[in-house]
Amino acid sequence: MQVMNIKKFSFTYHGVEHPSLRDITLPIKKNKITALIGPSGCGKSTLLRSMNRIHDLYPGNKYDGKIELLNQVNGSMQNILDIKKENEFIELRQRVGMIFQKPTPFPMSTFDNVAYGLKISGLKNKTELADRVEQALKDGALWKEVHDR
Ligand SMILES: Nc1ncnc2c1ncn2[C@@H]1O[C@H](COP(=O)(O)OP(=O)(O)OP(=O)(O)O)[C@@H](O)[C@H]1O
Ligand SMILES: [Mg+2]
Structure with missing residues (x-):
């Protein structure tokens, strides 16, 4: 297929x-x-x-x-x-992601960088956001390095 x-x-x-x-x-x-x-x-x-x-x-x-x-x-x-609407662009880029050779974080905190995708998908619950960010950083073996920042 x-x-x-x-x-x-x-x-x-x-x-x-x-x-x-x-x-x-x-x-x-x-x-x-x-x-x-x-x-x-x-x-x-x-x-x-x-x-x-x-x-x-x-x-x-x-x-x-x-x-x-x-x-x-x-x-x-x-x-x-054919895509013209902003929300359709977001949806497209959630489905077709890119991993670049050089990481290019946004000029914001580690937390906000990791939470960015969840927030634009509409997740607002602060506890859930914090848990998901922590889990993602643990999965990426970055938690120990950044948890106190
Ligand atoms: N922003 C741009 N404006 C104008 N021409 C561009 C732009 N970016 C790339 N090009 C041109 O488009 C063509 C294809 O470039 P592209 O970067 O897609 O090649 P590539 O196959 O990815 O190369 P590499 O193996 O070096 O990464 C090249 O002739 C390049 O000069
Ligand atoms: Mg290239």
């Missing part, structure tokens, strides 16, 4: 004449590892950043074609390039 299906996808950076990606077609299978391999500058990061519309944090980039994402609840495929 496919969780993502990229169809005739092209991407052009703002102010650049030619597309950096042209006519990409790529099915992404469920529970399989898909690796992107290619020389520096061929567009691997550009494609990855398209998969959760992170490019949209900067204005003026152009997408063409389709990137369809499986809705696991009703089995339909949604073209994520």
Whole structure:
């Protein structure tokens, strides 16, 4: 089964004449590892950043074609390039996450960084937030280092 299906996808950076990606077609299978391999500058990061519309944090980039994402609840495929509403962007990025080579925490406390995702998902209960943050830091083997900060 496919969780993502990229169809005739092209991407052009703002102010650049030619597309950096042209006519990409790529099915992404469920529970399989898909690796992107290619020389520096061929567009691997550009494609990855398209998969959760992170490019949209900067204005003026152009997408063409389709990137369809499986809705696991009703089995339909949604073209994520149609997304326009802020809450849909948040939902997309909760489903399609990225782990960067270099960690880039937000300029706020460790607690607020870890709690950020839970808060934008609507979790307000302070005790539950504290418990979840503690558990996440323990799972990440960071608790001992940061618990008193
Ligand atoms: N913000 C940007 N504005 C304009 N062009 C860009 C931008 N970012 C990347 N590019 C160009 O897009 C093309 C693809 O770059 P990309 O970073 O996706 O390659 P990559 O395959 O991830 O390379 P590497 O293996 O070095 O990480 C390159 O020609 C690059 O110069
Ligand atoms: Mg790269």
